[in-house]
Amino acid sequence: MSTFWWSSMENHRKIHWIACDRLCLTxxxxxxGFKDIELFNQALLAKQAWRLIHYPNCLFSRFMKSRYFNDMPFMLADYGKRPSFAWRSILHERALLEKGLNQRVGDGVSLKVWTSLWLEDDRIRAxxxxxxxxxxxxxxHELINQDTRDWCPTALEEHFFH
Known part of the structure; x- marks a missing residue:
């Protein structure tokens, strides 16, 4: 980054008037006031991971799914055989994405009671x-009263402790 800002010609070194870490300060x-390139790159890769989850039918998601995680959800995918640099980078930033993800119950159709991590108290758990x-x-979905869009007390008492 310093070479980009302080050199006018290739292979000619010039004085770096400001250190790299100071360039990125406000x-x-x-x-x-420049962006920290490393943090910016992490954010962009985490955004690609987010796109794999939220837009499963876009061309990018379908390609990555067919190549790397065809038989499992993205959040459980591993590197697989011969991973590309892009795939390894996206998986590396998946941890950053996990820190900010919340799974919402909504209508509850896509959440399994015992296998999905959907309760959040001190940690996300089943x-x-x-x-x-x-x-x-x-x-x-089967624990929700569809008329009132509220929890069904009898179903909750049948499956859970008070």
């Missing part, structure tokens, strides 16, 4: 089981 802090025999395919 103007009121005495810098030039609920505690009342019975040891449970239907793993039970969706959150």
């Amino acid at each position: 103007k009121d802090q005495g810098g030039l 609920p505690l089981m009342k019975n040891i025999l449970v239907d793993l395919e039970l969706s959150v």
